[in-house]
Amino acid sequence: MNAVSTSAKGKILVVDDDRLVLATVTHGLARAGYEVIDADNGDDAILLAREHKPDLALLDIRMEGKSGFDVAAYLRSSLGTPFMFLSAFADDDTVAQVKALGAVAYLVKPLDIAQIVPTVEAALSSVRARRAPIPTSPLPGLAPATPVTGHDPIADPVPVAVGVLMHRYSLPRAEALARLQRLAETDGRSLHAQATALLDAVELLSRPASG
Numbered sequence: 001m002n003a004v005s006t007s008a009k010g011k012i013l014v015v016d017d018d019r020l021v022l023a024t025v026t027h028g029l030a031r032a033g034y035e036v037i038d039a040d041n042g043d044d045a046i047l048l049a050r051e052h053k054p055d056l057a058l059l060d061i062r063m064e065g066k067s068g069f070d071v072a073a074y075l076r077s078s079l080g081t082p083f084m085f086l087s088a089f090a091d092d093d094t095v096a097q098v099k100a101l102g103a104v105a106y107l108v109k110p111l112d113i114a115q116i117v118p119t120v121e122a123a124l125s126s127v128r129a130r131r132a133p134i135p136t137s138p139l140p141g142l143a144p145a146t147p148v149t150g151h152d153p154i155a156d157p158v159p160v161a162v163g164v165l166m167h168r169y170s171l172p173r174a175e176a177l178a179r180l181q182r183l184a185e186t187d188g189r190s191l192h193a194q195a196t197a198l199l200d201a202v203e204l205l206s207r208p209a210s211g
Helices: 019-031 042-052 068-079 092-101 113-131 157-169 173-187 191-206
Strands: 002-004 011-015 035-039 056-059 083-087 106-108
Touching (some): 042 068, 056 068, 068 083, 113 157, 157 173
Antiparallel strands (some): 002 035
């Protein structure tokens, strides 16, 4: 376990018992400007979270010893740390537990860092928005943030699409949202429909080529 320090945009705890996945995600997030702390098991993850107080945790679910669900429950109850899951499993029971715990996002493996970074950016943006005082003039097109517990963590495509544009074009959040709004106006779509179309295109491009 180690910490990779950069000119950090945020501090991220990454936990996965697959060392290749752990190294790939850690390296990718560090290159994207995050300070990254990693662990390959749940016990170390909890110790590191207590020591470093990360802004967000990325958790594998099925690990020996404490599972990602165990770590998430501790982060939520003891530290108030938001978390998302990276897992190869998407069965109904797993998804139900993800929702019950209140994850900010849930990504199903296999995935690449180009898919993870925008989701991390959107998740951190959403978390910080909920913690900040409510502005008198909120950005147009963004509904007030609501707690994620009890509904699909990624049901609203707008903040995720904004995160994709932020990462792809190196834009601040307000400019990324403005670009998404312009695309919606040009295509004659609602902001929600334009965000959904953008994410559908990203997912299509990220699929492995069929044999």
